[in-house]
Amino acid sequence: MDTASHLLFGVTLAGAACLHPQIAEHPQLFGAVLAATLIGSHAPDFDTVTRLRSYAAYLRHHRGLTHAVPAWFIWPLVIALPLSSLFHVWESWPIVALWTFIAVMFHVGLDWLNAYGVQAALPFTSKWLHKDVLCLFDPVLFGIHMAVLSSWLWLDRQGASSLFAAAYALTFLYILWRWGTCSRVLQQLRMQFPGALHHQLIPDLSLCRWQYVVETEDCYSTGWVIQASPLSMCTPLRFDFHARYEKSFSLNPIIERTLATDGVRAFHGFAERVVVHAQQWKDGYKVVWNDVRFWHRRGLPFGVEVELDEQLNVVKTKLGWSKKGWEPPYV
Template sequence: MDTGTHVLMGFALGGLATFDPAIANDPTLAHAVLIGTLVGSQAPDIDTVFKLKNNAKYIRNHRGMTHSIPALFIWTLLISVTLFYIYDTSFFHVALWTFIAVSVHVFVDIFNSYGTQALRPFSKKWVALGIINTFDPFIFIVHLAGIVLWLNGHHAGYTFLAVYVVLIGYYIIRFRQQQAIKRKLKQMFPDVEQVITVPTIKWNEWHLAVTTSNHFYVARAQNGTIDVLDIFEKCPIPDIPIIEKAKQDENLAAFLSFSPVYRWEIHEYNDHYEVRFIDLRYRSKNYYPFVAVVQLDLDLNIVSSYTGWIFSEKKLRKKLELIPS
């Protein structure tokens, strides 16, 4: 989820914790628990700092180890010990609700198309259910409404219990929507191998990437109707020197470690080659913005590369800088 929604979830969990009489009757403990849920709801996203280094480091590390099984306990311990020494109050209650906040953060991130490596260290597989958009207006508004009711004197525990009952129902509805789309796609493409759904900010619109035995299909589901937007032949990556050399570049390696469905291109120019990999999950205005590009000279030395989100060819050329095409 986005940062704003995670913040609201931290407040909501702090309010929900007041169901515990020990917390409700102790202002100091209640304050410590609220700080714990707020910090815990943000802590896993500290890996965003890798963005300051470069996109390759960010793609490889964001929602990786910081969202793993060991991280749930490490974040809980670090935050709870700190709060225990600051507030000198019940370590158990602070640790319990901090753990819940960290776990909820990782859990809800699984439901969007980006996903997390939540199964680490047992598996580096990306777990991405593709049911909820990274920013979901309904989830945000329901949390915000709960906080407003709390600030206006309503019982925090009951208010946020109602919020989460509503949200559980919402997640079930979104799951049923996704399953209905997948059933239609399997009817359209009997040889389907993989379906990736990317929910948009709009309630009834989903981006789709479908893999069959011979093709990739990029489609859109809107109001129950599925429209195929692009069709690409499914071609195995060739085992040739230019590709093998390009794979050694950290930008392309990061892209391949993250993207589950993509197509590739090789372009030959007078003085260089260009290898491009294009993620098919994301399509915006007839353009695929998430790419990895490696440029090599005629001796197959890497001279420029880029991976990340780019929304025009002109901007991509500026990022590559060294060799215009």
């Protein structure tokens, strides 16, 4: 999810930790746990530093090793041990490590529920895992935790802890509800396109709308699935077609020349539904690779553009998004 949400959850996790009397009654231990959950809730995203090198490096490493199985157990030790020493609660370092672990796992779990996905199963598999249940930013979850966080204005730590615990109970119930709703809509999408090879939903900020991508033998179809009300499981769904993208392309010398570029290699390591087209451009050619999963009304905003001269020498490469952050899809 987005950075603001991860940090907010880090604070509210510390509030829920105050259900443990030892944490609630000892300010220094509480301070260590609060620092640990704040850092732990964001630590997997420390890989964003790779963007300083290039977007291709960022695309290769973001949500990779720092989110993977070994990191689940390394982060708690790396974070909890120094904090326990700093806050002079060394004898309670297992408690600090436990809450750090919970923060890290909650971060990885939320990223797994997003459509962008996470390579959480490294080093066993490099496959991108995504359940397509939540947006990058979920206003309902953010609102729940922000509202509960304000309880600290008039309640002490131990008094507010039950509210934080209730917020997490509500969080998991909400995620289960979203998961169930998405599963039902996905089942209807499969019935709508029975002969397709693959069906995918990408959730919208609205609880009543999803983007869809359907893959057949020769093309990808995109559109919206719209539900009249989020509260009724029996509400009929409306399927609005948006666009169709042809899959088949031949690796002509122009397209084939781009496969050796760093940007295209990084793109292919992440993309799942790929289309490509080449055209004459200025004094040469332009080749554009896109991932159809992330479509927008204006086209396909995620991909890599490669400009070549007449001798097929690479002149310029541009990798990344061509949409505003507030525009769908929210991944």
